[in-house]
Amino acid sequence: MYNGIISTDFQFNSQISKYEGKVRDVYHLEDKIIMVVTDRVSCFDVILPKPIPYKGQILNQIAEKFLKMTKNIIPNWVESVPDPNVTIGKKCNPFDIEMVIRGYLSGHAWREYKLGKRELCGVELPNGMKENDKFPSPIITPTSKAQVGHDMDLSKDDIIQSGLINKSDYNKLEEFTYALFETGTNYAKSRGLLLVDTKYEFAVYNEKIHIIDEIHTPDSSRYFYEESYEDLQSKGEKQRQLSKEFLREWLIENGFQGNEGEEVPEMNDSIISSVSERYIELYENLIGEKFEKRNTIDILNQIEQNVNKVI
Numbered sequence: 064m065y066n067g068i069i070s071t072d073f074q075f076n077s078q079i080s081k082y083e084g085k086v087r088d089v090y091h092l093e094d095k096i097i098m099v100v101t102d103r104v105s106c107f108d109v110i111l112p113k114p115i116p117y118k119g120q121i122l123n124q125i126a127e128k129f130l131k132m133t134k135n136i137i138p139n140w141v142e143s144v145p146d147p148n149v150t151i152g153k154k155c156n157p158f159d160i161e162m163v164i165r166g167y168l169s170g171h172a173w174r175e176y177k178l179g180k181r182e183l184c185g186v187e188l189p190n191g192m193k194e195n196d197k198f199p200s201p202i203i204t205p206t207s208k209a210q211v212g213h214d215m216d217l218s219k220d221d222i223i224q225s226g227l228i229n230k231s232d233y234n235k236l237e238e239f240t241y242a243l244f245e246t247g248t249n250y251a252k253s254r255g256l257l258l259v260d261t262k263y264e265f266a267v268y269n270e271k272i273h274i275i276d277e278i279h280t281p282d283s284s285r286y287f288y289e290e291s292y293e294d295l296q297s298k299g300e301k302q303r304q305l306s307k308e309f310l311r312e313w314l315i316e317n318g319f320q321g322n323e324g325e326e327v328p329e330m331n332d333s334i335i336s337s338v339s340e341r342y343i344e345l346y347e348n349l350i351g352e353k354f355e356k357r358n359t360i361d362i363l364n365q366i367e368q369n370v371n372k373v374i
Contacts, residue, residue: 065359067102067114068148073367076374085110086122086282091154095142097370098150098276104338105282106311107321108214113330116339120147120357121346126277128350132250133274136242140266140275146369147357155266155273159208159227160217162240165260166201166248168192169285170308172260185218195259195287195302203240208264235272236265247279254349256305257292259285281306281345305345310338 071088073081075097082089085105090097100123102114124147130139140152165172172183173194181188184204205222206214219237223230240263251258261284264276277283285306295302314320317328330338346354358365 065116065362067116068099068119068362069101069103069114071099071101071363071366073097073099073363073370075367076371086119087276092374094154095151095374096154097374098152099366100148100150104307104310106307106314107319109321109327111327111330113335115335115342117354117356118339118342121342121354122277122280122282123148123150125280125346125349126150129247129250129279130274130277133243133246133278136246137239138268138271138273140268140273143373145373146366148362149366149370151370151373152275153268153273155268155275157208157264157266157275158232158236160205160222161208161214161262161264162236163204163206163260163262164201164240164244165204166198166244166257167259167287168194168196168198169259169302170311172204184216185220193296193299195296201241201244203237206262232272239263239265239272239274243274243278247284250279251286251349252289254351255289256348257287257289259287259304259306261285279349281342286345286349305341305348307338307341309341 073090075090077092078090079093080091082091086101086103088099088101090099100119102116102118104111104115104118123144127144127150130141140155141150142153143151145151168176175183176188176192181190186202186204205217207217208214219233222228223233243263244258244261247261248258261279263274263278266273266275285308286304288303291303314328319325319327343354
């Protein structure tokens with residue numbers, strides 16, 4: 064059985080350095096980066112001990128599709144996808160925030176709302192909302208990009224006053240965020256899904272703002288099934304969703320939210336298999352094609368050979 068990629072240690076041609084993110088291993092060349100999407104999974108900003116088979120391939124292929132789809136809105140960092148788990152692209156200068164946009168009161172926003180908070184990242188939230196209710200219009204709730212530990216909620220004023228981003232660039236990021244979310248929302252509806260919330264990362268390359276990393280994947284986004292949304296909401300029942308929120312909920316039920324002193328519960332083979340199946344389900348529902356599992360025999364050697372062919 065394929066157990067998934069938990070780590071990589073490549074030595075690509077012309078490699079300068081390597082950075083390990085929560086999910087991606089990023090190899091730096093002089094003028095470009097090689098992003099290897101592993102099968103690691105992160106919840107509550109904590110990397111879980113065991114990988115999820117095929118997750119990296121799924122994320123990489125979904126991101127490739129949506130980055131191509133949105134090139135008319137904003138340029139992106141991608142140059143080539145030489146392997147199902149790898150994207151090679153421009154070495155950009157990233158902004159130190161993530162632009163989170165929410166169409167519904169779900170996830171982190173709901174957890175804050177349930178605590179009685181009626182403002183999130185400087186945005187006032189209406190009274191009387193229930194979990195997963197739709198906002199009157201989408202709201203942007205940025206966060207910091209923590210290298211270690213939890214991302215922190217930030218308001219627009221926080222970001223501009225701290226000098227993280229100047230006002231002009233921040234306003235452009237807002238415009239791009241709304242436009243990308245609208246495109247993602249329309250596409251999701253064409254697949255019978257609702258794009259609930261998502262996050263985008265931006266950077267500068269040749270003095271132009273680019274979208275980087277991934278977009279509209281199950282790691283960066285939450286989806287509901289449109290057909291059952293209204294009925295479940297009227298009954299106060301949980302939404303059927305395609306995202307890794309089900310994994311967060313399982314962790315919460317087993318006493319883990321990423322807080323100090325908490326231990327990650329044991330993920331047995333059954334749990335890992337079910338998580339992998341949920342990622343495959345999302346891919347097939349979102350992309351509208353059967354997921355083709357890659358050949359995983361000697362997978363790390365495959366990746367290294369495929370990358371070295373094009374760099």
